[in-house]
Amino acid sequence: MAPAIIIIILALLYPLGYMVYGSFRAWDPSQNISESEFVGLKNYITLFYDPAFRESLVVTLTFAVCVVFSELVIGVGLALMLDRNIRGMSVLRTLFILPMMIAPVVVGLMWRYMYHPTVGTFNKTLKSFGLDGIDWLGQNALLSVIIADVWQWTPFIFILSLAALQSLPRSAIEAAKIDGATSWQQIIHIKLPLMMPVLIVTALLRLIDAFKVLEVILVMTEGGPGLSTEILALRISRTATEFRELGVAAAMSNYLLIILLILTVSMYAITRIQENRAARLARQIQEEY
Amino acid sequence: MPKIRLEKLTKSYGTFKVLHGINLEIEENEFTVLVGPSGCGKSTTLRMIAGLETVTSGEIYFDNNPISHLEPKDRNLAMVFQDYALYPHMDVARNISFALRLQKLPKAEIENKVKQVAETVGLTNFLSRKPGALSGGQRQRVAMARALAKDSEVFLFDEPLSNLDAKLRGQMRAELAVMRQSVKKNMIYVTHDQIEAMTLADRIVVMNDGHIQQQGTPEMLFKKPANKFVAGFLGSPPMNFMDARIVEENDVLFAEGKEFKIAIPKKKAKSLKKYKGRVIIGIRPSDLIYDPKATSDRALDLRIVVSEYVGAQSVLMCACGDSDITVELKSETPIALGETLRFAVRSEGIHLFDSKTELAL
Structure with a gap:
């Protein structure tokens, strides 16, 4: 038992400790970490007042909230529409899942070429209708990367909500039909509330992922134009490689880690609350009978 | 309406x-x-x-x-x-x-x-x-x-x-x-x-x-x-069925099968006069009453195979020819497995069905 635990702790905590340790130092990639100067909380405080870092935080937050919200609305909407047995449905479902299986770098490249101002699919199509092209990766860059991410990750929410939908008690939905509920009322009063536990966890999982997104944006915009799509992961990697400030990059990573920790802990808390509630009910019933 | x-x-x-x-x-x-x-x-x-x-x-x-x-x-x-x-x-x-x-x-x-x-x-x-x-x-x-x-x-x-x-x-x-x-x-x-x-x-x-x-x-x-x-x-325990043949002797109709020959009541017999084929005879357990003194044309002789004690009543699984017959009996009646007992058939409890169409006759 004990050796295994020690190995696990070392394997997990050593890199983490290394990062925390580095974040307190003015650390340059050419130096050995122990040679670097200890600066205390300076890196954290500098970041706190750094407009570029703040901008990056805002971009990341905007990106994460927008993609998760859109993916939820579209994914759950699709699941609600396709939750029936029609011929060919299994083929359609497989098609929907395809984007998720493509490597993010490929997705980024694909969309970058589709967004190309002159030869890209979108602007060519717009022009064939006599419309002006859109500056996709220029002033609309954030929206464009959001669209690409939504395209890739909506299937994830779609699959999970479809599974949730299909495991709902059929007879409760039938009872609602008998009780006079229209399709819309069945969704609002029965299906969505019953799917809620799954949806909350799914949304949190996606939010955690969205905060860490890198490849697609790196390939599509490299964070530009300006800082308009420079999400945290990109900022961190640039700080470490271009600006050669490993200590600051480590501090940034720790800020991101704190955000992700809060999200993860709240996810566990929510599942825990649900489990506890179920256990309490079971006990209550047992005590009564 | x-x-x-x-x-x-x-x-x-x-x-x-x-x-x-x-x-x-x-x-x-x-x-x-x-x-x-x-x-x-x-x-x-x-x-x-x-x-x-x-x-x-x-x-x-x-x-x-x-x-x-x-x-x-x-x-x-x-x-x-x-x-x-x-x-x-x-x-x-x-x-x-x-x-x-x-x-x-x-x-x-x-x-x-x-x-x-x-x-x-x-x-x-x-x-x-x-x-x-x-x-x-x-x-x-x-x-x-x-x-x-x-x-x-x-x-x-x-x-x-x-x-x-x-x-x-x-x-x-x-x-x-x-x-x-x-x-x-x-x-x-x-x-x-x-x-x-x-x-x-x-x-x-x-x-x-x-x-x-x-x-x-x-x-x-x-x-x-x-x-x-x-x-x-419908009915519990369910009705017993036995294969039988309709035969006529001295103006009386009988349902005859292996190890039994039961007189068919006059009321039913009228409609059966012309019907001389194979039939299925059905008798509910509640229409079979333990009666050692009953005459053989109104009774079944049943060999007890299993006895299930369910309280005041016992449910007996019996054999009569090739058929399994279920009857009910007061639990205090002394019986032994393998013993043959005589059960009187209540005349209104006799149901007859065509052996092919299974419709009531």
């Missing part, structure tokens, strides 16, 4: 036919029980009336209006499901009031109705509980209350008691019997349990293989089953 009418109702899943043209008329305020073994089409019939299954062909009429094109919500009915089908995220009060809230009734009216219905089914103290915190019997009551709250003209029950344990089932059955005295509604009740059918129904509809076998009052079906299936399905 019948309240509900099914006309040549059929249902197929692909090429598989589940219902073969059912015709049924249900009078106003009748408690109708559809009963049959699993897979006989009774639940499908009920779900088609509810609108939860589409109609393949034929038509359903409420008050002479065709309704099979209507959505369930437009049929004004209430239904109790086998697994109760409660809304797990709503407390009892909200479960009961769901339909009323959808109708946007005034709040006070809804509250009154919920209170009144909860009292009827004895749920007043549980209104703020979620279904997960209720026992099976209480959930059953919530399902009942929810149906009652709706004030529908037609009540549908899909095996509402089959998820309860035996004791609770008996209790709920009795409560249902009481409730139906006070609630005058059109009720259609599906069950595979013939005791529920016998105790609750004004009219029993026995189904098998997607056909209606017979319909009528419980008494009529019990006394005059139209065929061997109905005879064997």
Whole structure:
């Protein structure tokens, strides 16, 4: 038992400790970490007042909230529409899942070429209708990367909500039909509330992922134009490689880690609350009978 | 004018036919029980009336209006499901009031109705509980209350008691019997349990293989089953069947089989005069009475194979020729396994069926 635990702790905590340790130092990639100067909380405080870092935080937050919200609305909407047995449905479902299986770098490249101002699919199509092209990766860059991410990750929410939908008690939905509920009322009063536990966890999982997104944006915009799509992961990697400030990059990573920790802990808390509630009910019933 | 009418109702899943043209008329305020073994089409019939299954062909009429094109919500009915089908995220009060809230009734009216219905089914103290915190019997009551709250003209029950344990089932059955005295509604009740059918129904509809076998009052079906299936399905323990031949001796008809030869009562004999083929003779356990002194033309000699003690009565599995015969006997009667006892046959308890068509003769 004990050796295994020690190995696990070392394997997990050593890199983490290394990062925390580095974040307190003015650390340059050419130096050995122990040679670097200890600066205390300076890196954290500098970041706190750094407009570029703040901008990056805002971009990341905007990106994460927008993609998760859109993916939820579209994914759950699709699941609600396709939750029936029609011929060919299994083929359609497989098609929907395809984007998720493509490597993010490929997705980024694909969309970058589709967004190309002159030869890209979108602007060519717009022009064939006599419309002006859109500056996709220029002033609309954030929206464009959001669209690409939504395209890739909506299937994830779609699959999970479809599974949730299909495991709902059929007879409760039938009872609602008998009780006079229209399709819309069945969704609002029965299906969505019953799917809620799954949806909350799914949304949190996606939010955690969205905060860490890198490849697609790196390939599509490299964070530009300006800082308009420079999400945290990109900022961190640039700080470490271009600006050669490993200590600051480590501090940034720790800020991101704190955000992700809060999200993860709240996810566990929510599942825990649900489990506890179920256990309490079971006990209550047992005590009564 | 019948309240509900099914006309040549059929249902197929692909090429598989589940219902073969059912015709049924249900009078106003009748408690109708559809009963049959699993897979006989009774639940499908009920779900088609509810609108939860589409109609393949034929038509359903409420008050002479065709309704099979209507959505369930437009049929004004209430239904109790086998697994109760409660809304797990709503407390009892909200479960009961769901339909009323959808109708946007005034709040006070809804509250009154919920209170009144909860009292009827004895749920007043549980209104703020979620279904997960209720026992099976209480959930059953919530399902009942929810149906009652709706004030529908037609009540549908899909095996509402089959998820309860035996004791609770008996209790709920009795409560249902009481409730139906006070609630005058059109009720259609599906069950595979013939005791529920016998105790609750004004009219029993026995189904098998997607056909209606017979319909009528419980008494009529019990006394005059139209065929061997109905005879064997209703009654507990079930009716005994033996292969026999009709023979005539000195103007008296006998049903003769291996190890028995029973005189057929005059009333029945008239219609059987011309019928000299093979028959199936059916006798209920309750029509076989232990009587060592009975004459052999009115009795069966049964060899006891198994004795099941169930309290005041014992149920004996016996052999007579090739047939297995079940009889009931007071438990204090001294018997030994392997012993042969004589049981008198009550003359009105003799049922005869054609051995090919299995129709009553």
